[in-house]
Amino acid sequence: TPSEAAVLAQLRDMWKAAPSVVKLWVEAVDACHGPWPGIGCALTDDLTVQTPCSVLNSTCTVVTLKIPNGNLTGEIPLILAGLSNLQHLDLRGNLLNGRVTPELLDSFPMLSFLDLSLNYFTGTIPRARNTSFEYDTWSRNCFSSENSCHLAPQMRSVAECRQQTSLQLQPCVSWTRTHLLLLIVVVLVCPVIVIAALSAIAIYYWRSRSLQAAHFWQLRSSMRADVEEQAGSQRNVCRQFSYQELDAATNSFHQNALLGAGATGFVFQGKLDDGTTVAVKQLDTRNSGMLINDEFWNEVKVRGAIQHPNVVTLRGFFKGIGGSDPMLVCEFMPNGSVLDALLSDNTPLRWPRRYSIAHGAALGLEYLHEHCTPAIIHGNLKPSNILLDRDFTARVGHFGSVRVAKVSQRAVVSTLGFVDPEYGVTGKLTEKSDVFSYGMLLLVLVSGRRMLESQPSGKPQLLTWMQLLAKAELSELVDPRLEGNFDKHEVSLCAQIVLLCTRIQPELRPSMSEVRRILEGIMPVPNSGSLDTPVTSSHTSFVSMSHFSGSFYGTSDSL
């Protein structure tokens, strides 16, 4: 058409300098009839068949424009839009640059072939309204991606594009930067929420457990206190017995009445005139080297006034007149001592019972230390001195005798292993000496009778057990006779209490009320940072001290 003839004339003027087919576009020749090389025309009534016609004919239209590899430069001319019936546009392999707008492509509604590859077009690949082309149409240009931070696939190199165009790529914003806020939320807030939720659950669990435990132990103690109070009011107070009374009660200290023997004498079962069963402990002053003096009898009277559900009640005494040994008369404990229970070949003590014994003994000691004025120090706490009443409640028995009676070295040696090493050094007993012995008692309750047995060398295996404990090898520490039936949490609590109680420095050991509260679960175990100087610590270790070996231990007999 005449308008298209004008477009072609302009294109010729624009591109004639380039060494391309445009050079052969001669003005005198009809662009559609010659036709000019690269130009194809058709009549408007059948655009599918290319036909020579006159460019000035209004029914003659340009349908093809092919100028490949023609060194054409500059931007793609907008006047090209005037060739509105173009079906085939091939400008591949030129030096064209600038943007290809979708509007330009939309002005060729009949376009079925387009090749603009191998140029230097920039911007983004245009998405024309009516036309979709093969991907190669655009390849080897300088088109960039949507966010124009890198080139689209199958483009030229960035360096080549930068050389030929004013291509400017934005710095690529990383995913992490764009999602920084989200990341902060995920990395910081989520763990905080999770930790808070877990802590809330843990606190809730711990509090409910503590409350339950506290309630349980309170109920249990108050029930026992009531029962004991009733029984106590019916019983005689501590009184002096005559030899004849005790002789009659024990059937003249008959072998059959013998309950056991300790370093300071024999213990017999006896029945008093009023029908109550008692334990009569003979104090062998000759062989044990005990010094029984006024101070001892004063102490005995103080002991006689003590009534507590976890302390063996002293019913009376015999002062040892006429060459006979002095004697102490105590409540009879039908289930013997913890030592008897642990050494027995009968059914081993089950774990709940051991834990309840540990708790009962702690209550008894707490009473002696913290509720008696002046405080009473047991001074000889060990498995044979924790007695078990008819329902296996632990009762602290035979206290005070070592401290006041100034027993001989032999008697002291008999209890070593349970005696505070500090006592061995200073000769002074304090509440913390009992705390040490309590720790050792707890260790025996956890590890069972093996700990009381001797090694071939004759030493008890105390050292081995303390080392296992220090290495936290609880599975090896726990009494195999329990056959795995124990509460892991309670065992671990006990192990931690052992370490606390056996610290070398007495002032770092807990008080008995603290021990009791840890056992009841109403006080947390002090953190491990403060557990750094247990008796087995390699630096200031009691174990490493030379006197904690060889004859320093007693044998199993003396325990």
Ligand SMILES: Nc1ncnc2c1ncn2[C@@H]1O[C@H](COP(=O)(O)OP(=O)(O)OP(=O)(O)O)[C@@H](O)[C@H]1O
């Ligand atoms: N009140 C009691 N009721 C029942 N049995 C008892 C009582 N007191 C002691 N026994 C029995 O007698 C055994 C020895 O008790 P004893 O107090 O003499 O032992 P020990 O503490 O080793 O001696 P020591 O206190 O002289 O060092 C205990 O293991 C226990 O079997």
